Amino acid sequence: MSNAYFKLQMPDNEPVNSYLPGTPARAALKAELARQASTQVEIPLVIGGKEIFTGTTGKSIMPHDHQHVLATFHMAGEKELKEAVEASMRAKAEWEAMPWEHRAAVFLKAADLLAGPWRDRVNAATMLGQSKTAYQAEIDSACELADFLRFNVYFTQQIYAEQPNNTPGVWNRTEYRPLDGFVAAISPFNFTSIGGNLCTAPAIAGNTVVWKPASTAVLSNYYFFKVLEEAGLPAGVINFVPCRGTDVSKYILTDPRLAGFHFTGSTEVFRSVWSLVGEHIGSYINYPRLVGETGGKDFVFAHKSAQVAPLVTALVRGAFEYQGQKCSAASRAFIPASLWPQVKERMLGKISKLKVGDIQDFSNFMGAVIDANSFETIKGFIDRANQSPEAEVLCGGYDDSKGWFVSPTVIQAQKADYESMVKEIFGPVLTVYVYPDEELEKTLELCDTATPYALTGAIFAQDRRAIVEMERRLSNAAGNFYINDKPTGAVIGQQPFGGARASGTNDKAGSLLNMYRWISPRTLKESFVPAETVSYPFMEEA
Structure with a gap:
């Protein structure tokens, strides 16, 4: 076992391709768009590393051509969702015990795969399935998602390095454990990067996750999941389960082992989840961490x-x-x-x-x-x-x-x-x-x-x-x-994103603040020379 202290430098933001006419990047993306537009994909659930075809299916279609089907995806029901929870719990001990540098390497490799050989595939899926222009897809499913992975690894390293003061004869330490249980993630259609962040941020901190992608973004989210698999993510760490939102509430969010909930979506849905958790608060092993970014005006x-x-x-x-x-x-x-x-x-x-x-x-x-x-x-x-x-x-x-x-x-x-x-x-x-x-x-x-x-x-x-x-x-x-700028376009590492009031818990996705939410610290005090007397000096008579 290595005893070296591995240190990452703060990453740079992933450069944005221009896709100008005549560039190789533009030609490659256009070719991938044509390939995907002429192909139908069948998307399974992935639970504990196993692909599952339930026969209950939905369709991924082009919003700009709503007769054009891009993919058929299988949907989880009660049986599969409960199995996803069990798979996440089975994977938990080994994943959180994995040396930090190896856990980090999975996501750093995923970022490089996404920015490299998988870039066109994920961008094209985002464009076709979510009707994004080349530029909007590029800044989302390539650049921001790669930034989420790299910066969240870096931020977690920063947290791990924070240690308390010591006094003579005492060594104080803090270890940063993952949460005690599993994390549920529900992601929206509008940003492929948000889907990727909601499931990976808790996993970077050592948690295991049940991830429900939006039914209107399953294709791009599935390709990102395949990136994680190629990067070496162990089976069961993240479980990919397209399903109905009501089934998540019924079979996932009421499980006593729910430790956290990572969400982006409507204010109404987040409030309903908060109420649901409140109704079941006495049945959970811990108080679940609820992290949500919701609506805006x-x-x-x-x-x-x-x-x-x-x-x-x-x-x-x-x-x-x-x-x-x-x-x-x-x-x-x-x-x-x-x-x-x-x-x-x-x-x-x-x-x-x-x-x-x-x-x-x-x-x-x-x-x-x-x-x-x-x-x-x-x-x-x-x-x-x-x-x-x-x-x-x-x-x-x-x-x-x-x-x-x-x-x-x-x-x-x-x-x-x-x-x-x-x-x-x-x-x-x-x-x-x-x-x-x-x-x-x-x-x-x-x-x-x-x-x-x-x-x-x-x-x-x-x-x-x-x-x-x-x-x-x-x-x-x-x-x-x-x-003197538009209110959109937050960049990881520059403008951490999130709001309060009815817009969410303001835990700032893509920042140190968000990563703290997926960690449960334990403080340790070790006395090198323990006390041997019961009385204190002030008790002595003059």
Whole structure:
């Protein structure tokens, strides 16, 4: 057994491919897109390293061509979910006892495989299955996911290195154990990287995991699971179980050995899980760690001193990249009346040039929203705005004849509490409220209190006194706060991501803070020369 202390340097962020015309990277990605588009994959469960085909299946389809099936995936039921828990518990002792450098090596190797030979496969699956453009897939399923793996290993090393002070004759130590039990992870459709992080962050810390991917992201998530297998992840450490969310609640989250829950998704689902755990709190071996990043109603707030050109770019990119299906997407904007005519003209001009369609056409800025339910929800907001005297639809529309396409939509609301200003839509809809310049303080208060969320937000101003005031007044309105930039695009190691209020537990994915949540420390005190007397010196008579 080696007694060397292996030390990793802080990693660099994975470089982003440009996919410019004529580059080998663009040609290779296009070839992989064509290959996957002409292939149907059958995806099993993977429990304890064994592939399981249940016969109860779902379909992975292209959102931008909803008749095109990419894969059939098998779904777990009660039997398979309970077996996944048992498999995770069987794998636990050996996994947590594995020397740290070997456990770390699995995920560092996975990052290099993802950034190298698996890059095109995972990116293409993300593009086709989740309707992401080449750039949006690249920054997600290649770069951010590789960053999650490398930085989380580095952060865990930092935690392990933290040790207490000693006194003469005493050696104090702290060991950082995994949680006592298993971790359940439920991931969303919108970021392949989030799916990969939710299951691997606890595993890096020595936990074993039952992972339910989103049914609309099974293909890319499965390919990432195959990356982990190739990297040498032992059987049962992470168990891949597409299934119904209600079955997770019924058979996984009520198991007495549940030690943690890692989640990204809707506020409603996370609240229901919190309630479920509360109802069963007396039956668990430990108090389960609940870590969740949920909804958002993210804002861009402009001061009268803001520069118009960067403000407009931030609004368009922040609201419409990946069809507004980012937790951080700009979905409400507060624009001063003095700037609104310029902002409106420039913004509508830029939006009119955006192309929407099949993401295999690299000239398209946007693809389709993820499924029929999402399309109908977004359509409802647009239809109601068209009929409301309190709102005006300045541009936008929808068409689901081939794919679930929603055009970039801008609504101007007459009231700061109009429904699309306060309710999460999760689509390419930006609602603008134009406020009188002299009502800055009142409007800041509305921005802070009108919604229950506090995920991301951005302010635009050139006046430094205004920046100070806006930053102070909105200090609790967003866990990720941007000054003169769009409210999207957090980078691992630079802007740890997460929010509070109804937006989650703010445990900052991709940071030291998140890794602490998957660790249960034990302190050890060793006395080299133990005391042999019972009395203390102060007890002696003078």
